Amino acid sequence: MSAGGAPQIALRGVTRTYGAGRAEEVRALRGVDLTIAPGETLSIEGPSGCGKTTLLNLLGLLDRPTAGEIAWDGVSVGAGSERERGRLRLRRVGFIFQRFYLLPTLTARENVELPMRAARLARDERVRRSHELLGEVGLSGRERAFPHQLSGGEEQRVAVARAVANEPGLLLADEPTGELDSKNTESILDLLTAVQRRRSATLVLVTHNPTVARRAHRHVTMQDGAVVGDARDP
Amino acid sequence: MTVAGFGGGLRHSRLQSILAIAAIGAAVALPVVLVGVGGGVSTHELNQLETAGYQIVVSAAGTHGIANAHRVGESIRGVNDVVAASPVLSVAIDAFPTGEGAQAVLAEGIIPDQFAPTLGPTESGLFPDPLPLGDPTDSIHYANGTYEGPATYDVLVSTPYEAEFGVGPGDRLLLGPDTNRSGATAYNVTGTFGVSLNLLGPTAAFAILLPLSDLQTMTGFGAAANATVPDAADTIEVAVVSSIATNPGAIAAVESQVQALFPFYGVSSLLQEAQQLESASAVLTGFYLALSSVGITVGLLFLALVLVRRVEADRRSIGVRRALGLPGTSIASGILRDGLVLAGCGAAAGIVAGILLVEALAAWTTGAVQEAAQLAWFSPAFLAALTAGVLGLSLLASGVATRTALRLPIPEALR
Numbered sequence: 001m002s003a004g005g006a007p008q009i010a011l012r013g014v015t016r017t018y019g020a021g022r023a024e025e026v027r028a029l030r031g032v033d034l035t036i037a038p039g040e041t042l043s044i045e046g047p048s049g050c051g052k053t054t055l056l057n058l059l060g061l062l063d064r065p066t067a068g069e070i071a072w073d074g075v076s077v078g079a080g081s082e083r084e085r086g087r088l089r090l091r092r093v094g095f096i097f098q099r100f101y102l103l104p105t106l107t108a109r110e111n112v113e114l115p116m117r118a119a120r121l122a123r124d125e126r127v128r129r130s131h132e133l134l135g136e137v138g139l140s141g142r143e144r145a146f147p148h149q150l151s152g153g154e155e156q157r158v159a160v161a162r163a164v165a166n167e168p169g170l171l172l173a174d175e176p177t178g179e180l181d182s183k184n185t186e187s188i189l190d191l192l193t194a195v196q197r198r199r200s201a202t203l204v205l206v207t208h209n210p211t212v213a214r215r216a217h218r219h220v221t222m223q224d225g226a227v228v229g230d231a232r233d234p
Numbered sequence: 235m236t237v238a239g240f241g242g243g244l245r246h247s248r249l250q251s252i253l254a255i256a257a258i259g260a261a262v263a264l265p266v267v268l269v270g271v272g273g274g275v276s277t278h279e280l281n282q283l284e285t286a287g288y289q290i291v292v293s294a295a296g297t298h299g300i301a302n303a304h305r306v307g308e309s310i311r312g313v314n315d316v317v318a319a320s321p322v323l324s325v326a327i328d329a330f331p332t333g334e335g336a337q338a339v340l341a342e343g344i345i346p347d348q349f350a351p352t353l354g355p356t357e358s359g360l361f362p363d364p365l366p367l368g369d370p371t372d373s374i375h376y377a378n379g380t381y382e383g384p385a386t387y388d389v390l391v392s393t394p395y396e397a398e399f400g401v402g403p404g405d406r407l408l409l410g411p412d413t414n415r416s417g418a419t420a421y422n423v424t425g426t427f428g429v430s431l432n433l434l435g436p437t438a439a440f441a442i443l444l445p446l447s448d449l450q451t452m453t454g455f456g457a458a459a460n461a462t463v464p465d466a467a468d469t470i471e472v473a474v475v476s477s478i479a480t481n482p483g484a485i486a487a488v489e490s491q492v493q494a495l496f497p498f499y500g501v502s503s504l505l506q507e508a509q510q511l512e513s514a515s516a517v518l519t520g521f522y523l524a525l526s527s528v529g530i531t532v533g534l535l536f537l538a539l540v541l542v543r544r545v546e547a548d549r550r551s552i553g554v555r556r557a558l559g560l561p562g563t564s565i566a567s568g569i570l571r572d573g574l575v576l577a578g579c580g581a582a583a584g585i586v587a588g589i590l591l592v593e594a595l596a597a598w599t600t601g602a603v604q605e606a607a608q609l610a611w612f613s614p615a616f617l618a619a620l621t622a623g624v625l626g627l628s629l630l631a632s633g634v635a636t637r638t639a640l641r642l643p644i645p646e647a648l649r
Contacts, residue, residue, distance in 0.1 A: 054645075062557055062644045083562070090559025097648065101554045118560040162558075 006038035006169035006202040007072035007092065009059065014068035014078070016054050016225075028054040030225040031068065036202060038169065041193070043205045043216035051225040052206045053174055059204060060093050060172045061085040090118055094163030094201075096192070098175035100155040102147040108134060108158045109143035115165045133161040137191055153184035157191065164195050171196055171203045177212055189215050247544060254540040255580045258624065261533030262584025265526035265620060266612065267591055272522055274611035276515035283508045288320070288352040289485050290472035290492060293500045298323060298455050303446065303467035304376055306496060307348060313491045315475050315484065318351035320344060321446055321467035325453045329442070330408035330415055331399035339395065340441040341409070343449030343467075345372040352471040360428035365390065367424065369445050376447035376465075381456050385448050389421040392429050394439040402426065409442070411453045419452065530624065533580065534631045541573055541635030545642075552639050553647025566636040573632030574625055581621040588612075 016029040028051045036042060036059075044052045057063040058070060061077060064085075070078025077088060089095075102111045112130040121129070134143055137157040147155055156176065163171060173192060177185035193215055196203040207213055221229030292310070294300045303321035310319035323343040328336040346365040353361060368386030369375055377383035389407060396402050403425055410418030421444065429439055446467070450456030455466035472492065478484035485503050493501040545552065555565055595607035 057645045060557075062648075086556065086559045086561060088559075089557065093559070095557055097554075101550065101648070103551055103554065114555070114560070115558050118558065118564060 006200060008038055008074070009034075009036040009170075009202070010069075010071045010074075011035070011058070012069045012071070014055075014058060014065045014070060016051075016058060016063065017066045020066060028225055029058070029065070032225075032227055034220065034227060034230075036204070038202055039200050040218055041196065041203045041205070041216045042218040042220060043207055043213040044220045044222060045208060045213055046222035046228075047208065050222040052208075052222055054225075055222065056172050056174055056204065056206045060095060060170070061089055090115060091166055092168050092170055094166075094168040094171045096156070096159050096163050096171065096173040096176045098178040100147070100152075100159045100179070102155055102158055102162075104147050107144050107146055108139060108150065111147070111158055112161045112165055115162060119166050129165065130161070133165060134158070136195070137161045152179055153181075153187060156180060156184070156188050160188070160191055160195060164199065164201075167199060169199075169201050171201050172206075173203065174206045175209075175212075176205065176207075177209065182211075185209075185211060247540075247547065250540045250543065251576060254537050254576045255583055257536040258530075258533040258577055258580025259583035259587055261526070261529035261531075262581050262620060262624060263588040263591060264529045265523060266585055266588025266617070267610075268522035268526065269519055269616060270588065270592055270610040270612045271606050272518055273515070273613065273616075274609040275606050276511065276518070277611055278609045280508055280511055280515075282354075283504045283511065285354045285356065286352075286504055287354040287358065288318070288471040288473040289479060289505070290474070290489050290501065290503050292319075292470040292472065292492060292496065293468070293502075294498075295500075298325075298464070298466040298468055300467040300470060300499065301464040303465050303470065304345075304372070305379070305465070306467075306499075307345065307470055309495055310470065310472055310492055311348075313488060313495070315478055315488055316472055316492075317475050318348045318471075318473040320348035320352045320471045320473075322349070322469050322471060323446055323449055323455060323467045325449060325455070327449075327453065328410050328413050328418070329399075330410070330418055331401050332405075334399060336410075336413040336415065337399070337440075339409075341449050341453075342441060342443050343446035344443060345446050346370045351473045362390075362425045362427065365425075365443070367443070367445055369447075372445045372447050375445060375451075379457075381447055381451050385451070386445060387419065387421045387448070388424045388444065390425045390427050390443040391423055392439060392441045393426050394429055395442065396426050398440065407442075409444075409452065530627065534577075534624075534627050537573060537576055537580075537628060538631035538634045540576070541569060541632060542638050544572070545569070545635050545639045549642055549647045552642060553644050556642075556644050557648060562640045565639055569636045569639060570629060570632045573628045573635070577624050577628030577631075578621070581624045585612075585617055585621070 011032055011034040014029055014032045015027070018026040018028060032055060044055060046052055058065055058078065065078050069076050077085065103114070106114065109130045112133055113126045116126045116129060131143065134140060137160055139154060139157055142150065142154065150158065176192065177188055180188060189212060192203065205212055205216055213219060217233045219229070219231045220227055292300065292306070300306060300321065307319040307321045310316055325341050326338055327341045329339045330336055346367045347370040350361070350363065350365060364370065366388065367390065368388040374383045375381060375385045389409065391401055391407070401407050401423055403423055405423045406420045407423055408415065408418040409421050427443060447456060450466060455464060457465050474485060474488055482505050485505055489501055489503050552565060589612060592607050592610045595603055599607065
């Protein structure tokens with residue numbers, strides 16, 4: 001498996017069950033098979049509770065499957081230790097959450113720097129790159145602002161800058177525009193696709209918003225924890 | 235900025251932080267007060283023993299239990315390296331100051347030239363030198379083993395007694411064994427002696443000093459006609475030559491010789507007493523620390539709860555950090571740092587509070603509590619060890635919170 005770049009992702013028979021063996025057992029994913037090529041833009045669509053976010057968590061190694069295998073570039077990674085999966089997330093995965101999840105006690109620049117600090121980049125390099133990234137997302141001059149001083153759209157821009165701070169090959173966005181108005185939705189989607197193209201990264205969008213889904217070239221549809229559709233744009 | 239950023243929580247949960255610091259502070263203040271005061275009192279007592287003018291004490295069971303006190307003292311003075319052997323008889327008698335009824339007073343019967351060498355450096359300055367009691371060796375009155383010689387009828391009174399009853403040098407003072415004035419004898423007040431301001435001991439504020447044989451005959455503790463006993467005393471204080479006064483081995487040798495002379499009397503050295511006091515003090519300190527450990531445990535449990543509560547409140551931030559791939563060590567270090575800051579502040583607050591409390595007790599209370607507080611001593615080594623112990627234990631409290639943080643399922647934390 002290469003150290004960086006977009007990985008070839010393969011899910012084989014992936015199942016995720018919560019509370020296994022108990023009365024409240026929930027089977028969130030039921031034997032999902034899925035392959036994602038490097039550089040693809042893919043949407044995962046479906047009704048609430050169908051397992052979209054669970055699948056995204058497994059793709060981003062935030063969670064471990066109950067059964068089945070997750071492989072990156074042919075190497076099984078899904079069942080690794082938290083430390084191994086954390087290392088992969090830090091270097092190769094960028095997350096964008098619906099509710100932004102910026103750390104409230106850190107400024108915009110510090111939020112963007114956070115993954116770079118964890119990756120032990122030198123301070124000068126961190127400052128230079130965070131400045132560049134905030135410029136790339138249109139927030140030059142807002143480096144010192146705290147999250148509560150930013151609008152929703154600005155917060156999500158900071159989140160995008162943070163997601164690409166370590167130049168990951170896989171960008172995972174969970175309802176990235178769920179908290180934004182239509183103008184900001186378009187703007188953020190433009191930004192996401194732009195940063196993806198510039199880095200030749202894979203972009204996976206979890207959404208039930210058709211506007212967002214239209215940005216993808218491949219559309220995976222889920223229902224009751226299973227993939228029921230997988231279509232590519234002509 | 236911190237990698238973990240957990241430290242930001244301290245600012246955002248000020249009340250919890252203050253409560254945690256207060257809990258640890260209260261827990262730390264307890265041993266500071268107990269060990270500070272207890273240690274100070276022990277050190278003071280030890281110092282008193284080590285600076286006493288005598289090194290060996292001969293005693294017997296019961297009150298006034300030593301018989302033949304003059305002869306016993308003389309025999310002890312014959313032992314090598316002994317410079318003085320001072321029999322002391324303490325009896326409460328009645329005095330009749332001019333214009334007053336019977337007033338109880340503590341009388342001490344002594345042999346003047348034996349008593350003076352047994353005074354320590356603090357006490358010796360309080361007594362006139364030589365003691366103006368007329369019969370320095372008590373051998374005029376107690377001549378040839380009888381009380382047939384003339385008594386001096388000299389007495390020294392303490393300065394508080396002088397101040398209270400207006401009895402001073404040149405005055406006469408009636409002294410008797412009981413409240414019956416007709417049985418009293420007139421004594422010449424030939425001088426006064428100061429009363430040590432030493433704390434925690436009998437102050438003998440209203441005391442008088444007179445020749446041993448005078449007190450024995452007055453109170454009936456002298457030998458009856460044709461009898462050889464009792465010639466009573468309570469103790470015989472033995473002073474050795476200064477060259478061996480701090481040499482435990484040499485003192486033990488003298489002690490053995492005295493014991494051999496009088497096998498049925500108790501013979502002990504003040505060094506032994508000091509060692510026993512040190513042992514007792516160590517036991518007491520251990521007890522104080524055991525008692526305090528309960529408080530410290532409660533304080534640190536509270537700290538653990540505050541840190542766990544903070545982890546719960548910050549679960550989303552922790553989840554985001556872990557989702558971004560920040561290593562667990564960076565999250566743990568933030569929690570450990572917070573724990574150390576709270577415990578350190580608590581320890582500092584507790585030490586300051588403990589010292590201030592003792593200062594307040596010394597300033598605003600009365601009696602034994604005030605006196606003990608005035609003797610308190612705060613050992614820097616103990617305070618440092620206490621702080622280090624609290625900081626060390628805070629790591630355990632932080633460990634509990636860290637474990638909670640690192641076991642949070644990331645998807646749940648992000649919900």
